[in-house]
Amino acid sequence: MKVLRDLLRDxxxxxxxxxxxxxxxxxxxxxxxxxxxxxxxxxARDQPPSSQHLLGTDSRGIDIFWSGAxxxxxxxxxxxxxxxxxxxxxxxxxxxxxxxxxxxxRVLMFISDSFLVIPLFLIIVLLAVLIRxxxxxxxxxxxxxxxxxxxxxxxxxxxxLSLRERGFTQTAILSxxxxxxxxxxxxxxxxxxxxxxxxxxxxxWAIGLExxxxxxxxxxxxxxTLGTMIFWALSYQAILLGRWYWLLTPVILSVLLFIxxxxxxxxxxxxxxxxxxxxxxxxxxxx
Amino acid sequence: xxxxxxxxxxxxxxxxxDIHGRQKVVKAVNEVELEILENExxxxxGESGCGKSTLLKxxxxxxxxxxxxxxxxxxxxxxxxxxxxxxxxxxxMRRLRWEFVxxxxxxxxxxxxxxxxxKDTYHDFISSHVKGKSQEExxxxxxxxxxxxxxxxxxxxxxxxxxxxxxxxRVTIALATLLRPKIIIADxxxxxxxxxxxxxxxxxxxxxxxxxxxxxxLVTHDMGVHAxxxxxxxxxxxxxxxxxxxxxKIFSQPLHPYTQFLINSLPxxxxxxxxxxxxxxxxxxxxxxxxxxxxxxxxxxLDICKEQMPAYIAAAAxxxxxxxxxxxxxxxxx
Amino acid sequence: MDKLLEVKNLTKVFSLxxxxxxxxxxxxxxVSFYIKPAExxxxxGESGCGKTTTAKxILGFEEPxxxxxxxxxxxxxxxxxxxxxxxxxxxxxxxxxxFNPLRTVDRYFFETIQNFKLAGNKKTAVELIDRKLxxxxxxxxxxxxxxxxxxxxxxxxxxSIARSLLTDPTLLIADEPVxxxxxxxxxxxxxxxxxxxxxxxxxxxxxxxxxxxxxYVSDRIxxxxxxNIVEMGTVEQVLMQPRHPYTQMxxxxxxxxxxxxxxxxxxxxxxxxxxxxxxxxxxxxxxxPLVMDVCRQEVPADIQVDNVLVKCHNxxxxxxx
Numbered sequence: 001m002k003v004l005r006d007l008l009r010d011x012x013x014x015x016x017x018x019x020x021x022x023x024x025x026x027x028x029x030x031x032x033x034x035x036x037x038x039x040x041x042x043x044a045r046d047q048p049p050s051s052q053h054l055l056g057t058d059s060r061g062i063d064i065f066w067s068g069a070x071x072x073x074x075x076x077x078x079x080x081x082x083x084x085x086x087x088x089x090x091x092x093x094x095x096x097x098x099x100x101x102x103x104x105x106r107v108l109m110f111i112s113d114s115f116l117v118i119p120l121f122l123i124i125v126l127l128a129v130l131i132r133x134x135x136x137x138x139x140x141x142x143x144x145x146x147x148x149x150x151x152x153x154x155x156x157x158x159x160x161l162s163l164r165e166r167g168f169t170q171t172a173i174l175s176x177x178x179x180x181x182x183x184x185x186x187x188x189x190x191x192x193x194x195x196x197x198x199x200x201x202x203x204x205w206a207i208g209l210e211x212x213x214x215x216x217x218x219x220x221x222x223x224x225t226l227g228t229m230i231f232w233a234l235s236y237q238a239i240l241l242g243r244w245y246w247l248l249t250p251v252i253l254s255v256l257l258f259i260x261x262x263x264x265x266x267x268x269x270x271x272x273x274x275x276x277x278x279x280x281x282x283x284x285x286x287x
Numbered sequence: 288x289x290x291x292x293x294x295x296x297x298x299x300x301x302x303x304x305d306i307h308g309r310q311k312v313v314k315a316v317n318e319v320e321l322e323i324l325e326n327e328x329x330x331x332x333g334e335s336g337c338g339k340s341t342l343l344k345x346x347x348x349x350x351x352x353x354x355x356x357x358x359x360x361x362x363x364x365x366x367x368x369x370x371x372x373x374x375x376x377x378x379x380m381r382r383l384r385w386e387f388v389x390x391x392x393x394x395x396x397x398x399x400x401x402x403x404x405x406k407d408t409y410h411d412f413i414s415s416h417v418k419g420k421s422q423e424e425x426x427x428x429x430x431x432x433x434x435x436x437x438x439x440x441x442x443x444x445x446x447x448x449x450x451x452x453x454x455x456x457r458v459t460i461a462l463a464t465l466l467r468p469k470i471i472i473a474d475x476x477x478x479x480x481x482x483x484x485x486x487x488x489x490x491x492x493x494x495x496x497x498x499x500x501x502x503x504x505l506v507t508h509d510m511g512v513h514a515x516x517x518x519x520x521x522x523x524x525x526x527x528x529x530x531x532x533x534x535x536k537i538f539s540q541p542l543h544p545y546t547q548f549l550i551n552s553l554p555x556x557x558x559x560x561x562x563x564x565x566x567x568x569x570x571x572x573x574x575x576x577x578x579x580x581x582x583x584x585x586x587x588x589l590d591i592c593k594e595q596m597p598a599y600i601a602a603a604a605x606x607x608x609x610x611x612x613x614x615x616x617x618x619x620x621x
Numbered sequence: 622m623d624k625l626l627e628v629k630n631l632t633k634v635f636s637l638x639x640x641x642x643x644x645x646x647x648x649x650x651x652v653s654f655y656i657k658p659a660e661x662x663x664x665x666g667e668s669g670c671g672k673t674t675t676a677k678x679i680l681g682f683e684e685p686x687x688x689x690x691x692x693x694x695x696x697x698x699x700x701x702x703x704x705x706x707x708x709x710x711x712x713x714x715x716x717x718x719x720f721n722p723l724r725t726v727d728r729y730f731f732e733t734i735q736n737f738k739l740a741g742n743k744k745t746a747v748e749l750i751d752r753k754l755x756x757x758x759x760x761x762x763x764x765x766x767x768x769x770x771x772x773x774x775x776x777x778x779x780x781s782i783a784r785s786l787l788t789d790p791t792l793l794i795a796d797e798p799v800x801x802x803x804x805x806x807x808x809x810x811x812x813x814x815x816x817x818x819x820x821x822x823x824x825x826x827x828x829x830x831x832x833x834x835x836x837y838v839s840d841r842i843x844x845x846x847x848x849n850i851v852e853m854g855t856v857e858q859v860l861m862q863p864r865h866p867y868t869q870m871x872x873x874x875x876x877x878x879x880x881x882x883x884x885x886x887x888x889x890x891x892x893x894x895x896x897x898x899x900x901x902x903x904x905x906x907x908x909x910p911l912v913m914d915v916c917r918q919e920v921p922a923d924i925q926v927d928n929v930l931v932k933c934h935n936x937x938x939x940x941x942x
Contacts, residue, residue: 166718167713167714167715167718167719167720168718168719168720168721170682170711170713171713171719171720171729171781171784172721172729172732173704174704174710174711174785175729175732175733175736175784176704176705176732176733176735176736176737177732177736181732185724185728185732186721186724189721189723189724190723274722274723277723278722278723278768278770334803334804334805334806335774335803481667481668481830482667482830482832482871482874482875482876483667483870483871483874483888484667485874485876486874486876486884486888487888489876489884490884490887490888508803508804509804509876510804510878511833511875511876511877511878512876514876514877514878514879514880514883515876515877515880515883515884516883534880535880535881538878538879538880545805548805549804549805550878552804552805552807552808553804553833553878554808554811554833554834554836554837555833555877555878555879556832556833556836556860556861556877557861559836559837561812562808562812562837563808563809563812564775564805564806564807564808564809564812565805565806568772568773568775568776568806569773569803
């Protein structure tokens with residue numbers, strides 16, 4: 001609770017917190033949705049916003065308000081799967097490379113560099129085309145996770161490299177600590193803010209990539225996501241036909257999501273930054 | 288009476304910090320009174336975190352948030368005129384800097400631009416600070432100055448990383464004193480240098496002082512360096528100057544209990560008698576004890592020490608000390 | 622047993638750079654000395670003289686390129702965890718870096734006790750910690766649950782010593798333990814070494830550039846220069862009547878805390894470190910006031926003069942020092 005109170009003093013955190021809460025509440029409405037957003041023409045098409053259809057309906061006869069709720073939920077699922085799964089690759093690779101150094105480091109960094117230099121986007125496009133019909137939300141997330149770990153592993157590794165040279169590493173070794181103990185007890189507190197910040201960044205990247213793939217028509221288009229909503233709106237010429245609410249809904253939702261994630265990442269990493277944490281530890285106990 | 292070049296009156300400079308909504312006031316410089324003379328080396332000694340670096344920043348008028356000069360004045364005596372530093376505009380201060388006062392901050396040897404040759408660093412420095420004289424001429428002057436100080440001429444064609452730490456420090460000092468300032472303010476110029484190199488750097492500073500007949504305000508925690516070069520020493524403790532006297536007196540008859548402890552704790556060659564540290568630990572500048580800040584560590588503490596900060600007592604004309612004990616023993620007020 | 626630890630011809634060469642352009646730096650070159658039980662032995666010298674590298678090899682953090690380390694008569698054959706096997710502990714230069722700033726200091730004590738299986742339950746562990754803290758002038762109450770930033774540098778260094786004492790080591794390696802501690806608090810650390818020696822019979826390898834505290838605390842001293850020991854003997858002999866020109870220079874350059882004994886004469890600082898490392902013959906030859914032709918060609922032998930080892934041609938037979 002105290003942590004939350006401290007964080008809420010930062011207006012950027014407050015703003016992102018409010019936006020995220022609203023978006024989450026909105027997306028959780030999808031669980032109570034009266035409609036199935038994959039069924040076409042169940043209701044009247046091309047209705048403008050009204051009390052019955054808050055944001056109108058699209059040219060496929062799907063309620064935009066409800067499909068927006070599904071879109072946020074599904075995009076977040078993709079982002080979370082990509083973010084969390086890629087952390088399971090990033091952290092062990094970074095810890096191992098940073099702490100062990102030498103040959104281990106060189107091999108692991110060669111692999112991660114390879115991921116960094118190959119034209120990622122083309123490969124994802126290629127893979128997406130190949131498995132498009134089986135590309136569920138989770139598989140898309142996993143696919144992105146496979147490509148979203150390399151840069152962060154480099155960032156965290158360099159942090160570990162510098163931590164390894166700090167005096168407390170030697171103190172811990174002389175206290176009889178093994179590698180696992182070192183990694184978890186000594187390094188984790190320093191690495192956590194990095195993990196958290198890169199997690200949020202990867203999530204934002206995944207959402208963006210999902211939108212790009214969808215606009216190119218490369219994922220399963222009948223699942224409502226932010227990307228597919230934009231795809232359908234574009235392919236039915238929503239703007240040209242004056243149905244701005246159709247295109248604008250997913251666009252505004254994604255912009256809000258990006259802003260919220262960005263501010264969350266900035267404010268929380270400032271809060272978790274070891275230097276500012278050192279200022280806080282200790283005092284709070286006695287204050 | 289020697290001429291005064293720099294005075295401070297009731298100088299207070301605090302760091303005002305805001306750590307996630309918690310206000311914190313670090314009282315780094317607290318009611319400091321200094322009168323620094325022309326043609327002297329004034330040493331400021333004190334432990335880490337006593338505010339000595341902050342004091343130098345206020346003396347050099349490089350006060351930037353979160354540091355604020357809350358009260359008091361820093362006065363430069365420029366050609367007999369008293370100038371209150373806080374009233375100067377940016378442009379006026381810029382002119383004074385390097386020509387009247389030079390500030391060599393801690394670790395300044397590491398701020399030389401690593402990708403240009405020293406020659407060009409000197410050139411940039413000269414062209415941004417010297418007006419009126421032709422640059423060619425001033426650059427020749429710079430070369431002559433380097434030679435005058437006994438630094439090898441080849442260093443002008445070198446990059447900073449090609450020089451050792453000691454040489455970089457000497458180059459930095461030469462750069463800072465190129466325009467022959469009246470006051471050189473040096474913060475820990477020999478920390479992290481080896482003893483032989485340290486001696487070389489101090490030798491250079493002394494040479495410059497003798498050549499220019501100017502004033503050096505030298506901060507270092509190393510009492511040995513003070514003993515070797517300073518004319519007068521101010522002992523700083525928890526943001527205050529607690530004792531000030533000529534170097535010999537500080538070492539031979541210190542009056543403040545803190546100074547006494549400090550001097551007696553220094554090991555000497557040829558003397559293995561057991562020595563003790565100052566008891567306790569220095570206070571945090573963000574949470575100072577009431578009264579005299581040394582009272583929690585002082586073995587001769589009186590009741591009044593806990594309540595009131597003592598005023599300066601002149602134990603001799605050139606020896607002042609802020610301690611309740613001194614008044615009692617000598618029975619004389621300032 | 623009159624030697625607790627002996628190092629013989631210890632050499633460490635670091636290779637830097639890529640495979641094509643390797644630079645080899647000899648950090649320590651043929652270093653030999655021994656430490657007796659209940660003795661404070663100082664390894665002194667300027668930065669880059671190889672004293673810390675020597676300590677790291679004794680601690681098992683680095684593997685020597687050549688040479689032997691013999692502890693309690695037993696030759697160490699490979700890189701070992703000597704804190705487990707040989708009872709060697711260490712404290713380091715930066716007291717604020719010794720403990721993780723984001724963890725409470727007492728965790729290191731409990732982890733040491735756990736990893737070394739020193740106590741059966743929490744109560745005996747606390748008693749053990751309290752006993753060791755009392756030995757350095759602190760107590761469990763004023764230490765439990767606090768973070769490093771709540772202590773002064775002097776306190777942290779004493780806490781660091783207390784932690785190393787938990788395992789009852791026979792040898793404590795102290796790498797520049799006072800260089801980042803305020804002058805007024807240094808004695809509290811240095812006096813502790815004396816106490817460890819006198820009360821617990823521990824030996825201390827005191828690594829420092831501060832010859833004044835070295836004189837105050839230690840029994841014997843070795844002066845290192847660019848990877849070599851150039852002079853070794855009792856502190857009285859080496860520091861009060863230095864024989865090697867380098868030791869003389871070093872001793873003269875120390876700013877003594879006594880305004881009546883200020884520096885006399887001047888120093889010359891022209892040669893760069895790099896040249897000194899790569900030099901043939903005596904590495905001090907470039908700066909030495911007593912330099913002879915032979916110094917530039919041949920590395921001087923270790924010569925015994927009145928029980929002091931001096932690595933200088935001026936003390937060879939046939940040369941009048």
